[in-house]
Amino acid sequence: MKEKFIYILILFTSIVNYGQVNLTMKPDKSDYEGRDVVNLTIILELNGDDLVQQSPLKLPDLSKFNMVGSGSYRDGLLDPESNINASKSITRIALEPKQKGKIRIGSVLVTINNKIYKTEPFDIFIKDIDKKVPAKAVASNDVYLNMEIDDREVYQDQPTVAILRGYSRNIDNLRRVKNIRLPEEDHLDVHPINFNKSEIDPTGISNMPTQILAVFMVFPNESGYVEVPSVSASVSSYSNSNKIVSNKVKLNVKKLPADAPEGFKNAVGKFKVDVYKSTDEKVEAKKPINVTVKVSGEGNLANMHLPEIAKSEDYEIYAPKIVNNFVVGEGGFTGDISANYIIIPHKAGILNIKTEEFSFFDPENAQYVALGGKSLVLNALTAEQLYDSKTTVEKMNDYTNDFLETVDSPVLKTTAFKVKEKRKFNWNILLINISIFAGLLMLYFAFRKWQKKQRLVAESVSNKPLGSVSETEAEIRERLKTDTSDYFSYLNNLKEEQNFDAFFSTVAELDAEVRSEYFEGQGGSFVSFIENFKGRSVAEEYQNLQQRIQMEKYSPVHSEQSLDELYKDIVNIYSKISK
The missing domain is CATH 2.60.40.740 (Immunoglobulin-like)
Incomplete structure (x- = not known):
C-alpha cells in the first residue's frame, strides 16, 4: 500500500x-x-x-x-x-x-x-528628467537649439510633431535667430506648422531663458530607426552672421502590416472618398464636364496618392487640377484634397465613371480599411436631345443669355443678369426676363443720348488756363507733401511687434523725406534751417532727438519704456517741423 x-x-x-x-x-x-x-x-x-x-x-x-x-x-x-x-x-x-x-x-x-x-x-x-545642454552654451551667451519630439514611435507615413527651442543666457540673442531651415531628407517629409516665436520663458534648462522658434511635422516614409537631421538657423549680429544647428532625433518607425489590401499606396490616417459632378448642368456628348474626386479626413493628406479616375473608351480624361483645403490637426493634416478632372464623353448614353480602388491604414486601430472604388453614373445627351428636353422657359432663358452676352452695355454689366437653367416652368422668371430685356433697351438708348450731349458740351467749353509756373509748382508740392501721420502709425506697429531694425530704418526714411521736402536747395545745415523757421527750441529738440536715436539704435537691449518715450518724441518733433 x-x-x-x-x-x-x-x-x-x-x-x-x-x-x-x-x-x-x-x-x-x-x-x-x-x-x-x-x-x-x-x-x-x-x-x-x-x-x-x-x-x-x-x-x-x-x-x-x-x-x-x-x-x-x-x-x-x-x-x-x-x-x-x-x-x-x-x-x-x-x-x-x-x-x-x-x-x-x-x-x-x-x-x-x-x-x-x-x-x-x-x-x-x-527621478527628474534633466535635459542637458552643452557646457559651452551654458557658460557663454551663444544660442543653443534643441529639437524635441515626444512621440518617437510611429508607423510609416504617420506624422509626429517636432518643436524647435532656442536657449541662451542673453535674451537679445533669441530675438536675432533668423533663417530657420528645416531638414530635407529622402526618407522623410517635413512640413512646417508655424514659425511664430513664443514668449520667452526665463526658467528653461539650467535656468537659461528659452523660446519656441518653430513647430513642424515629420512624416517618415520608411520603417526602422530613422534619424531626423538637425535644424539649422542663423544668429545675426551687427558685424556678422553665425550658423547654428540643433540636435538630431531618432525615431522608431514601425513597419506597416504585410496584409495590405488592393488599392493601398501610402494613405495613413482616417479618410473617405467622394466623386461627383461639379455643376448641375446636363451632360452633353463631346462637350467637357467637370468631375471632382475628393478625399477628406485626417492623416498624411499632403503626401498621399489620390485615387485616379479609371481610363475608359467611353470618355477622355485630362490631367486634374489639385486643390488643397486642409489645416494642421493632432493626427496630421485635417480637411480635404480634391482632384478636379475635365472629362469629354465620346458618345451619348449612360456614362459610368469609376475611380481606382482606395485603401488606407488606420494607426489608431492598427488595421487596414478598404473603401474600394467609387463610381458616378451620368446620362450623356446629344445636342438635339438636350434641346428637346428643355422647356419653353429654359429656351427663352437661353435666348436671353445669348443676347446679354452679345450686347454688353458699358454702363451696366449685363452678363450678371444671365439666367441659370431651371427644371420647372416658372411664369415669374419669364416676366422678369421680359422686364429686364425692355429695361436694358431703354438704358442703352438713354446712354447713347447722354453720350451725344456730353460730346456737345465738351466742344463748347473753352480750355482752362494753365496758370503761372509758380502756381503750378506750388500745387505739385502740395500734392507731394509728406504725410507724416502714415509714418507715425507704421512706426507704432513696428514698435508693438518689436521689429527694431525696421523701426530705425523707417525713422531714417522719415527724416530723409522731411529733409528733401523742406530743405532741398537750401544752404547751411538742416538744424540751422529749423532754427531760422521754427525757432531755437525746436532745433535743439531735433538735435537731441537724433543723438538719442543713434544711442538707442546701437543699444544691445531695447526696453519697451525707452522705445515708447522715443516714439512720442519722434511724433512731437516731426509734427512741429512738418506744420
Whole structure:
C-alpha cells in the first residue's frame, strides 16, 4: 500500500511538471535617474509536449515611454530520458521615459491552450528628467537649439510633431535667430506648422531663458530607426552672421502590416472618398464636364496618392487640377484634397465613371480599411436631345443669355443678369426676363443720348488756363507733401511687434523725406534751417532727438519704456517741423 501511494505521488508530480507554463517580466532596477533607459526582460517557459502558444506576447500600455529598441531569443530542449519538450523565449525591451514620478507597468498577456497567462504589474520610479545642454552654451551667451519630439514611435507615413527651442543666457540673442531651415531628407517629409516665436520663458534648462522658434511635422516614409537631421538657423549680429544647428532625433518607425489590401499606396490616417459632378448642368456628348474626386479626413493628406479616375473608351480624361483645403490637426493634416478632372464623353448614353480602388491604414486601430472604388453614373445627351428636353422657359432663358452676352452695355454689366437653367416652368422668371430685356433697351438708348450731349458740351467749353509756373509748382508740392501721420502709425506697429531694425530704418526714411521736402536747395545745415523757421527750441529738440536715436539704435537691449518715450518724441518733433 505504501509503495502504491509513492507511485501515485510521483505520477501526479510528473503530470504537473509536464504541462508547466512560466511567464515573468522584470526591470533591471526600480529607480532610474533622469534619462536612464528602462530595460524590461520578459521570459516565457513552456515545459510539455502538448503546450501550444496561440498568440504572440501582448505588451502592456507603454505610451508613457519612447521605444528605444527591442529584441528576442528562443531556445528549445528535448529530454531523451523523460521525453519532455521544453522551450524558453526571452524578449528584451529598451524604453525611454517621457515623464517623471512613479509609473506603473501593466501585465504581459499570452494565450496557451485556450488559457490566458499574464504577469504581475509593478511600479518604477523616475527621478527628474534633466535635459542637458552643452557646457559651452551654458557658460557663454551663444544660442543653443534643441529639437524635441515626444512621440518617437510611429508607423510609416504617420506624422509626429517636432518643436524647435532656442536657449541662451542673453535674451537679445533669441530675438536675432533668423533663417530657420528645416531638414530635407529622402526618407522623410517635413512640413512646417508655424514659425511664430513664443514668449520667452526665463526658467528653461539650467535656468537659461528659452523660446519656441518653430513647430513642424515629420512624416517618415520608411520603417526602422530613422534619424531626423538637425535644424539649422542663423544668429545675426551687427558685424556678422553665425550658423547654428540643433540636435538630431531618432525615431522608431514601425513597419506597416504585410496584409495590405488592393488599392493601398501610402494613405495613413482616417479618410473617405467622394466623386461627383461639379455643376448641375446636363451632360452633353463631346462637350467637357467637370468631375471632382475628393478625399477628406485626417492623416498624411499632403503626401498621399489620390485615387485616379479609371481610363475608359467611353470618355477622355485630362490631367486634374489639385486643390488643397486642409489645416494642421493632432493626427496630421485635417480637411480635404480634391482632384478636379475635365472629362469629354465620346458618345451619348449612360456614362459610368469609376475611380481606382482606395485603401488606407488606420494607426489608431492598427488595421487596414478598404473603401474600394467609387463610381458616378451620368446620362450623356446629344445636342438635339438636350434641346428637346428643355422647356419653353429654359429656351427663352437661353435666348436671353445669348443676347446679354452679345450686347454688353458699358454702363451696366449685363452678363450678371444671365439666367441659370431651371427644371420647372416658372411664369415669374419669364416676366422678369421680359422686364429686364425692355429695361436694358431703354438704358442703352438713354446712354447713347447722354453720350451725344456730353460730346456737345465738351466742344463748347473753352480750355482752362494753365496758370503761372509758380502756381503750378506750388500745387505739385502740395500734392507731394509728406504725410507724416502714415509714418507715425507704421512706426507704432513696428514698435508693438518689436521689429527694431525696421523701426530705425523707417525713422531714417522719415527724416530723409522731411529733409528733401523742406530743405532741398537750401544752404547751411538742416538744424540751422529749423532754427531760422521754427525757432531755437525746436532745433535743439531735433538735435537731441537724433543723438538719442543713434544711442538707442546701437543699444544691445531695447526696453519697451525707452522705445515708447522715443516714439512720442519722434511724433512731437516731426509734427512741429512738418506744420
